[in-house]
Amino acid sequence: MKQRNILVTIGEEDSVTATPIVKIWDLDKQDKSKGAPTCIRIIKLEYNKKPFPVSTFAVLENMTQIAIGLTNGMVIWIKGDLLRDRYNKQKIIHENEEPITGREERNTILFIVTTNKVMTYNTSGRYPVTIIDGEQGCGLGCAIMSDTTHDMVIARDEAIYFYTPDGRGACFVYEGTKTSVIWFKYYLIIVSPPVSQPTRLTASTRSALSLGINNNTTPKSTPPAYELTKVTIFDTVNKFIAYVGNFSQGVRTITYEWGAIYILGMDGKLYRLEEKDTPTKLEFLFKKNLYQLAINLAHSQKYDDTSISEIFKKYGDHLYNSKADYDAAMAQYIRTIGQLEPSYVIRKFLDAQRIHNLVNYLQELHSHGLANADHTTLLINCYTKLKDVARLDQFIKTDSDELKFDLETAIKVCRQAGYYEHAVYLAKKHREHDLYLKIQIEDVHDYENALEYIRQLGPFEADRNLIKYGKVLLNHLAQPTTTLLIDLCTGNLFMPSQPPNDTETLPPAVTVTPYSQGLPFLPFSTAAEAPIPQVVSPPPSSKEKAVPAYKPPSVRVFMSLFVDQPNYLIQFLEQVSEKRWGGFGVSRKPIESKSSGSQKEVDTGSRVSKDGQENNTIEVEEKKAVWNTLLELYLSEAYLPPVVNMKDTKGRKNGAPGSFSVGTVTERVKERLVRKDKALKLLKEEEIEYDTNHALVLCHLAQFDEGIVFLYEKLRMFEDILRFYMAKDNTEKVIQALKKYGPQDQSLYPLTLAYFSSSPTTLASSTSELLQILDYIDSHNLLPPLQVVQALSRNSVATLDMVKGYMGRRIEIERKECEADRKLIASYREETEKRRKEIEELKTSARIFQVTKCTLCNTNLDLPAVHFLCRHSYHQR
Numbered sequence: 097m098k099q100r101n102i103l104v105t106i107g108e109e110d111s112v113t114a115t116p117i118v119k120i121w122d123l124d125k126q127d128k129s130k131g132a133p134t135c136i137r138i139i140k141l142e143y144n145k146k147p148f149p150v151s152t153f154a155v156l157e158n159m160t161q162i163a164i165g166l167t168n169g170m171v172i173w174i175k176g177d178l179l180r181d182r183y184n185k186q187k188i189i190h191e192n193e194e195p196i197t198g199r200e201e202r203n204t205i206l207f208i209v210t211t212n213k214v215m216t217y218n219t220s221g222r223y224p225v226t227i228i229d230g231e232q233g234c235g236l237g238c239a240i241m242s243d244t245t246h247d248m249v250i251a252r253d254e255a256i257y258f259y260t261p262d263g264r265g266a267c268f269v270y271e272g273t274k275t276s277v278i279w280f281k282y283y284l285i286i287v288s289p290p291v292s293q294p295t296r297l298t299a300s301t302r303s304a305l306s307l308g309i310n311n312n313t314t315p316k317s318t319p320p321a322y323e324l325t326k327v328t329i330f331d332t333v334n335k336f337i338a339y340v341g342n343f344s345q346g347v348r349t350i351t352y353e354w355g356a357i358y359i360l361g362m363d364g365k366l367y368r369l370e371e372k373d374t375p376t377k378l379e380f381l382f383k384k385n386l387y388q389l390a391i392n393l394a395h396s397q398k399y400d401d402t403s404i405s406e407i408f409k410k411y412g413d414h415l416y417n418s419k420a421d422y423d424a425a426m427a428q429y430i431r432t433i434g435q436l437e438p439s440y441v442i443r444k445f446l447d448a449q450r451i452h453n454l455v456n457y458l459q460e461l462h463s464h465g466l467a468n469a470d471h472t473t474l475l476i477n478c479y480t481k482l483k484d485v486a487r488l489d490q491f492i493k494t495d496s497d498e499l500k501f502d503l504e505t506a507i508k509v510c511r512q513a514g515y516y517e518h519a520v521y522l523a524k525k526h527r528e529h530d531l532y533l534k535i536q537i538e539d540v541h542d543y544e545n546a547l548e549y550i551r552q553l554g555p556f557e558a559d560r561n562l563i564k565y566g567k568v569l570l571n572h573l574a575q576p577t578t579t580l581l582i583d584l585c586t587g588n589l590f591m592p593s594q595p596p597n598d599t600e601t602l603p604p605a606v607t608v609t610p611y612s613q614g615l616p617f618l619p620f621s622t623a624a625e626a627p628i629p630q631v632v633s634p635p636p637s638s639k640e641k642a643v644p645a646y647k648p649p650s651v652r653v654f655m656s657l658f659v660d661q662p663n664y665l666i667q668f669l670e671q672v673s674e675k676r677w678g679g680f681g682v683s684r685k686p687i688e689s690k691s692s693g694s695q696k697e698v699d700t701g702s703r704v705s706k707d708g709q710e711n712n713t714i715e716v717e718e719k720k721a722v723w724n725t726l727l728e729l730y731l732s733e734a735y736l737p738p739v740v741n742m743k744d745t746k747g748r749k750n751g752a753p754g755s756f757s758v759g760t761v762t763e764r765v766k767e768r769l770v771r772k773d774k775a776l777k778l779l780k781e782e783e784i785e786y787d788t789n790h791a792l793v794l795c796h797l798a799q800f801d802e803g804i805v806f807l808y809e810k811l812r813m814f815e816d817i818l819r820f821y822m823a824k825d826n827t828e829k830v831i832q833a834l835k836k837y838g839p840q841d842q843s844l845y846p847l848t849l850a851y852f853s854s855s856p857t858t859l860a861s862s863t864s865e866l867l868q869i870l871d872y873i874d875s876h877n878l879l880p881p882l883q884v885v886q887a888l889s890r891n892s893v894a895t896l897d898m899v900k901g902y903m904g905r906r907i908e909i910e911r912k913e914c915e916a917d918r919k920l921i922a923s924y925r926e927e928t929e930k931r932r933k934e935i936e937e938l939k940t941s942a943r944i945f946q947v948t949k950c951t952l953c954n955t956n957l958d959l960p961a962v963h964f965l966c967r968h969s970y971h972q973r
Contacts (some may be wrong), residue, residue, distance in 0.1 A: 097157060102179075103133065103513050104155045105241055106164065114147045115140060118162060120178060141172055142186050151196050151236060162218060163206055165196025169209055173219070189217050190225050198239025200248055205261045207248040209239040214250065216261050228263045237276035242332075244282050251286060256330070268335065275325060280352045283397075286328040287347055316393060327359060329369070334392040339369060376400075378407070385418075386429075387411035405435035416444060425455040430460045438471065451478055459491065462501050469505040476506060480513040489499065490520045498770060500592045507531050524549075529557055537565050543572045551580055554591050559649045566657040570664065578664045581657075586675040587648045587670075648676065650714075652721045669726045677719055685785045723778060723786045730775035731798035776802050814841045831865050835872075845879055847867070849888055870902045881906040938965055945969060 097104070103121040108114045120137040127134045139526045141164065148168040155162050155178075162174040176184035190196075190208055197354040198209030206217040214229040238251040248259040251274040258265040270286070278285040295940050325347045329339035346362035357369040374397045387410060394404050412428035421444070429441045438461055446453040458475035461467045467475075479488040492506065503526055510519035523532035529549075536546040541692035547569055562569075564580060569577040583589040651672055658665035673679050764911050779791060788807060795803035801820075808817045814837035821829040830848060838844045852866045873879050881903060888899065947969040950957050960972040 097153070097159070098156050100159075104160065106150055106153050108147075108149075114149070114643075116147065116150050116164065116166075117141070118164070120159075123682055137751060138175060139178070139184060143170070143172065143188060145170070152198055154567075156201055161201065163201060165208070167195040167804050169194045169196060169210060172870055173217075173218070183667065188473075190215065190388055194233070194234075197234055197236045198248075198250070200241035201626060202241065202246045202248075202261070207239075207241070207259065209233050209250060209474050211247070214248070220663055225378075228259060230259075231446060234319075234703050235274070238274050240277045240279045240284075243279055246331075247957065249279065249284060251275060251284075256284065256286075262754065268330070268332070270328075270330065273648045276350075278350050278352070280329075280357060282331065282333045284330045284332055285350060285357065286330060287350065288326050289324060296932065329357070330395075333396045334389055336386070336389045341369075343367075376665075382410065384416060387414060401426055402514070404653060404744070405432045408432045409436055412441075422450050423451050426456055430457055433457075433460055433464050433860055438466070439864070442471075442474070451482065454478060455484075455487070457483070459487075464489070467501055470503040472505045473509050475501075476509040477511065479511075480515065493521055504531070505527065507535075511535060511539060520939070522527040529553060531560065533561055533565060537568055541572075544576075547580060551589065552955075555584060555646045555649075560587055563656075564652060566654060567659070574664050576660050578661075578668050579726070581654055581668055582671040582675075585648050585651050585654065587646060588675070589711075651718055655725060666726065666729045669722050669729070671717075673722055673726070720785055720787065724790055727775055727778055727786065727791055728794050730771040731794050731800055731803070759881070771801060775800065776806070779806050809837075814844060818844055818847055818851075821846075827852075831869070834869065838872075842879065844871055846883060849884060859918055870899065881910075943967075 101123045103123055103757070105121065106116055106118050109117045113432045118137075118139040118141070120139075121133045122136045123133045125134040125136075127955045129969070139162075141351050143619050145168075148166040148170070148340060151165050151167045153164040159178045160175065161177065164172045164174070166172070169190070171190040172189060173187045173288075174184050174191045179186065189206075189608070190214075192210065194210035194212055194933050196208065197211055198207070200207045201219070204610055206219055208217060208225065209217040210233045212231070212233045213227055214233060215225050215227050217223075217225045232252060234250045234252055240249050242258070243249075245258070247265060250259060252256045253272055253273055254269070256268040258267070258269055273288050274289045275289070277287070308801065309781065324345075325343050326349070327343065327347065329341070330336075331338045343359065344362050346361050348360045350357065350359050352358065355371070359367040359369065361367065374393065377393055378390050381387070381393065386405060391404065391407050392410070392491065394407055408431045412432070415425035415428060419425075426441075426445070429436070433440075433910045438457075439466045440459055442454065453506065455475065455478045456465065458471055458478065461471055462475065475491070476488070479485075479491070491501075492510070503522060504917060507519045507522050507528065510516070510522070516535055520532060520540065522528070523535060532549065533546050536549070546565070548882065550561050550565075551560070558580070561582065562577075566581070580589070586824075651669070654668070655665065658668065670679070681782045778786070788811060791806045792804065792811075794800075795807060804820060808814070808820065815835070816839065818830060818833050822831055830851065834844055834848050838848075848869060849866070852869075872885070884902070885899070945967070946965045947963070947967070948957055949955065949969075950971050951968045952970055957969055958971055958973075960973055961969055963969045
């Protein structure tokens with residue numbers, strides 16, 4: 097027994113009856129009287145038939161079952177506690193004419209082998225004997241149980257077979273007659289006559305010789321010819337012959353112990369076979385070019401990955417250099433991935449004829465996640481050189497989210513090779529927005545998809561990408577791009593709620609409601625303005641005012657994009673101005689807040705705080721820039737739509753250049769009038785802060801009279817208004833302006849008089865107006881007559897007769913004024929003389945005070961009192 101120091105023997109104690117007897121010996125207990133181990137149990141086989149010799153028997157390690165096979169085909173099964181029980185149960189479980197040549201137990205399964213059959217018996221007693229191979233059995237000693245897999249191993253002349261309880265399993269072809277087999281570790285020791293032996297025994301002959309035992313026969317000094325044996329050791333794990341040895345004198349027995357195999361020859365010599373160490377085995381296999389066996393051996397010996405990879409490398413080098421079998425060599429190199437430097441393999445297969453092998457290696461390199469950017473570049477270049485779109489699709493369009501290659505490199509190489517579809521797919525799936533838009537706009541020229549993609553990216557990314565690509569998009573898709581810019585700059589481009597397509601997703605964004613009452617998310621604001629996520633809510637009703645979900649970016653940044661699209665710039669600025677600041681041309685008055693104690697809030701077309709102040713100076717500058725630009729666009733003739741043939745615009749798509757056009761001259765004139773009307777409304781808007789000087793220059797350049805006059809009036813430049821009308825010889829306007837602004841600036845009258853007398857034609861056409869002005873000056877006494885005469889006398893045009901009436905009235909008025917002045921002077925002289933006399937009297941004579949009442953309180957004057965020379969008296973108090 098392997099697990100205890102027990103010896104089980106079987107033999108014939110009585111030579112007459114030849115009944116088999118089983119004896120169990122305890123080797124730890126010595127019988128002192130006999131000087132031998134103690135026999136603790138004797139079991140005599142009980143069956144009512146003629147005894148036959150025992151051919152095989154086996155015992156379970158737990159000493160509960162014994163199976164005995166006889167040469168007459170009978171199998172006797174003994175069950176019970178063989179060490180303690182005095183009586184045991186015996187049972188004949190099989191009986192046949194074929195001798196039992198093998199018997200092994202595997203747990204509760206008993207394998208029974210005859211010369212022609214292989215059977216199993218379930219020792220639990222529930223099932224009968226089952227034949228698993230009814231065609232062939234084996235000779236005596238040619239059946240053994242495997243210690244590793246616990247399978248029944250049967251050696252036949254043609255091969256070695258492995259059996260499980262379910263039937264035949266693996267098979268190793270090894271031809272030749274087998275005398276016996278022994279299992280050692282994972283080796284199968286096969287004993288058979290040498291192949292060169294002339295006497296070749298069959299299984300039946302060998303069985304008969306083995307079973308025909310004659311106890312009276314004495315061994316001969318020279319073994320018979322058939323006892324010349326060959327010992328073969330077969331490695332069942334690695335499937336190769338580990339040893340072959342010929343023993344000319346025959347083999348008496350083979351056993352193993354202490355890690356070695358011992359062979360006792362018929363010549364009385366004992367041979368020991370020691371297993372070589374693994375490195376020696378591998379070196380031998382390398383010399384024989386048996387690399388596959390070397391690999392299997394390394395695996396069975398639990399070699400590390402680095403050592404096994406070195407064997408694969410040697411195998412691959414052998415196939416590459418010696419065999420020129422590049423496919424097989426690549427299969428071995430692939431198994432070195434992770435251990436061998438990839439450049440070693442790549443250099444070998446850079447030849448165009450072996451590019452398919454290189455593709456396989458690079459694919460495996462990527463699948464292991466060990467590829468770098470250069471490997472990705474090389475692989476995609478191989479695909480493109482082979483024009484293998486299917487494999488490129490398989491490599492690029494994978495469902496896995498885990499990238500096994502350098503994304504940027506893959507996109508770059510696909511672009512260079514012209515595989516834009518794959519580059520777009522990668523950029524879109526992995527949310528490389530810059531690369532996606534770059535390919536769509538610069539390579540594919542798919543402006544519609546690019547624009548839609550930008551819209552779905554959300555405000556922050558849209559702002560960044562429109563600055564970069566806005567001009568190109570405007571040149572090809574003017575109207576859609578303008579609409580997108582309007583939405584972005586007015587706070588209406590909300591966070592994306594859906595990905596660009598059904599399978600890809602966009603970068604995570606904070607979901608907010610664009611109509612929340614709380615603080616909105618401001619991706620364009622500073623870090624101090626922390627975003628607060630809001631719960632998504634439905635759109636507001638028409639009565640509610642939508643609050644942008646983010647702080648809109650600067651409008652000025654996008655103005656330069658419209659350099660070739662001025663008409664769409666007008667549309668852009670008008671919409672932004674209307675949606676962000678209320679536009680212009682709408683009357684707005686201060687509104688009293690219903691809340692008690694709150695200050696007034698004024699809707700100035702821009703967002704204001706509760707104290708009525710603007711958010712910041714940046715917003716003010718923003719509005720100035722928008723309205724100044726709008727004014728310039730309204731007034732410039734260059735920005736009017738051109739007159740074109742309407743047929744030219746039929747093939748233009750989505751607002752292509754020139755589609756914003758006017759078909760006839762009449763329509764162009766109407767458009768000019770509309771724009772100038774808008775310009776005047778903008779100038780008259782009180783709440784709009786525009787640069788007045790800049791606006792005045794624009795109006796002069798555009799010869800916009802209404803705007804010039806309005807701005808002069810706004811700047812209180814009344815003289816410039818008058819000169820403006822005088823330059824145009826518009827007498828009626830000059831008179832109207834004089835009447836309107838003359839009371840505020842008297843310098844206008846001399847200027848007007850000089851204008852009327854500047855030429856005979858002007859004087860002839862405005863004589864009545866001149867007289868009206870003179871009457872107005874006279875009635876309101878606005879100018880002295882001398883100044884009027886000087887103004888009219890600058891040119892020798894006006895006559896004395898024209899001002900005779902005015903001068904007569906003025907002289908009469910002045911004469912009367914002189915007479916009144918004389919009388920006033922005389923009265924002043926009399927009064928002065930009177931005062932002088934009084935002063936003199938005060939200086940030279942005494943004055944008697946007879947006042948009895950206080951001048952202040954009008955009560956009787958008490959002493960002490962104070963008297964003044966002006967005849968006023970007061971109490972001293």
